[in-house]
Amino acid sequence: MLLGLPLLSSGTSDVLSRRLRRLLEPDQKEVADAALDAALAAGATYADVRISRHRYQDLASREARIEAITERETYGMGVRVIAGGAWGFAASPTVTVDEAARLARRAVAVAQANAKITRAPIVLAPVDVYQDSWKTPIEKDPFQVPLSEKVDLLLATNAAALKGGASFCSSGMNFQHHAKYFASTEGSHIDQELYRSYGSFEATAVDERSGEFQSRRTLAQPVGGGYETLERWGFAAEAERAGAEAREKLAAASVEPGTKDLVLAPSHLWLTIHESVGHPTELDRALGYEANLAGTSFLTADKLGSFRFGSPIVSFQADKNQPGGLATVGYDDEGVKAGQWLLVKEGVFVDYQTTREQAGWIADVTGNERSHGTSYAEHWSDVQFQRMPNVNLLPDPHGGSADDLVGGVDDGIYMEGDASYSIDHQRYNFQFSAQLAWEIKGGKRGRLLRDVAYQAITPEFWSSCDAVGGAGTYALGGAYYDGKGEPVQSNAVSHGCPVARFRGVKVLNTRSVLA
């Protein structure tokens, strides 16, 4: 019982209530041990327990009005087992020793039912045992920042967009705090706290006479970090510029479709990396485990180590340690320590993302019997499975600036910010558009264009990359709500990249595409 203490509150009372709550809640290790013992007694050969509390704070505004301020909190535990060679899982919001044992027995019963239709017994890769804790490095806990500061920032952002020329502006903030405890029959007990912060806006300009409207969203990106990341962005200044650019887009020249060179800023390129590199290098996809919804992958296991994915200047690194990364953790959700590894090395596809179940499936090719640590579950109520780490395009140590890359283009487009995105279910054919598309003529960035989208085939696109910018152009973008699995779970993941140039890409005019 909480004895009437505030469940959630701002300022010091929140810290106090959380400390007291931790004292009043049952000992996590005691609960976890009850589940693990009960699972083994019921016939499980492996079990893990996750006890977690997830907090969210969401603010939404438009123009001079705060539409909603909402806080959500969910607490519970999930028990996963292997019994009869099959997975079983059960979850409950009741975190007690008795419920832990009941859940464990239920998870074993689920596994035993599934064992009748399982093709091969689950075998887990070896893992080291840890007693450890980890926390996202933050300067300002977003849940401690007074709401009035956030409200002021949102309303100032909207006002600036209207001042810049927008007819409307909507903005919002979304903060997450995940307190996660993990224990397994391997002997690990791991405590982690993850923080994520996101601020955004969209300015829209309307020309009532013609009935035309155009929008321009922020180039700000969600991060694994605290409120300081929003304070540093400069939302009001960007919003004023965005309001003017939304208005400018109404009168902008409509793009001439054709084959053009593209220079893509990190605020745009991160999403292309996410869809065309992050997802196809998921091993569960490649082997058909996501075939029923998310799809499979053109990067089949026979291509591992030899397939030419892109040009030799293109290397992609998976990185669960990246500062500011949304998928950055100390340990994954099955107790594997976070690390880094290459997925594409100098243009060649060399590795996948793996979990403990998956590592052995390709160990004969990779020589690595250990998991890369990409197991993740959104909540206590979700079973963990393979999810994307931060996947980054490495900068060229000798790479130049955005202007340097633009300088090498005679007829092309410079694109900033992510907009529409779509890719097929094997990750070949994609189409993207941007918030801002600037014409490049004779090596110079010129006027704003509208109605721009580009289409490409993944390995052809990355093979057309002839320049990657230097570390000075590197920035982090990210997906706050990346869906995968059935039932669909949301993951948050970042993608760092420098500016990059691509030759001869098919550009569409989205107004003339309908014949």
Next chain:
Amino acid sequence: MTATLAPGELTEREARRIIERVLDAASADETDVRIAAQEGGNLRFAANGATTSGEIGDTTVRIATTFGKRTGTIEVNEVGEDALAAAVRRAEEIAHASPKDPEHMPPLGRQRYPDVPRAHITATADIDAARRARAAGRAIDAAKGRDVLLAGFLQNAEVTEAIGNSAGNLGYQRRTWLTYSNTARTTDGAGSGWSGVYLTDADRLNTDARARVAIEKALASRTTKSLEPGVYRVVLEPSAVGSLVGLLLENMDARRADEGRSFLSAPGGGTRLGQRLLSDKVTIRTDPASPLAAGRAWAQSGIPAREVEWFRGGVTTTLNYDRYWASQKDVEPTPGPLNALMEGEDHSLEDLIRETDRGLLITRFWYIREVDPQTLLHTGLTRDGTFWIEDGHVSHAVNNFRWNESPVRALREVEMLSRPVPIGDVEAGLVPMVLPAVKAHAFTFSSVSQAV
């Protein structure tokens, strides 16, 4: 310990007790309470074997408190007396920190919520892990010896929702749902087929029959002939139609139309309400009384579910008004598209194919995203069974395509409809939908997708 409530314990009496407890703890001018409990399980399978599965239950309480025009909202899953009192206090703290909302609407008084027929089927609520495994096993058995690998997903849930507020409104509804889909891929990776459904009644599941549909499509699409992108006549199976209808219904917001930033905005101001935007064969409505599409008894706003006609004979007949915008425009607020029913004609899918000289048969769409909100242009792809029709027969499979098309344009080109059936495709959204197959004169495919 945490005080929680198993979803099965959320009786109408218990729901009233929780609502009263929240209202008693509240000091705000207005308090609104929503309770949602869900209990159920799921099973995934792939490569002809079970993968992950689980059984989960949870109960959440959402509390919105308002002082004057300042509102704060909190949602928790701990429902003990102290936890609820603490949640109320936090919601009130948020309300005090919030600016006045000039658009705040007073709470709804007592509403009459419809008794949605067949919304709750005990047989669906009672499905357990063993029955899920047997159902998946029947589908996997259908794949054996057919040179295909089957992947699929079965999920069932019992949902209980309650609503109450300080103005005396009260509502309680219990319902069930079940979703099943499976994808067959030939072992050489050359062919793929899909079938899926969303139901309230588990007795209509038939996993082996649904597996056979996916398997036959996979085998039939194993050998494809290349087809160039272009504008083709199409026969869209109901799942593909669901994607287009879903895009339309998501974009019916009246305020955005009035503000000039919707495909329903008219040049010079005003909206396209009353204009014929679609083929005169297209009538789309929402009706909670539909036995094949039973759903929620009230909308998120608390407005009772009722019949709403969105398009009649291709003419836009209703826009979606929230309570505030409805008050500004002096119209009735709408509960939104809680389900989607599209009228059909007395034809089968085979009849539509028979009446097609040359065109494409599309099983379903994938990864649909908006490209241009002005024209409602979207892009997406075909997958899991794309076939060429020649002289009234399915002639052969063809490659998949990326398309760029607007549901407005596509549904303006309708030539023929089949009898409606329930569908279940995540790409269409998971509100219940009962839709026909559609034969349409033109659909724009802009590039080839090598994906199978």
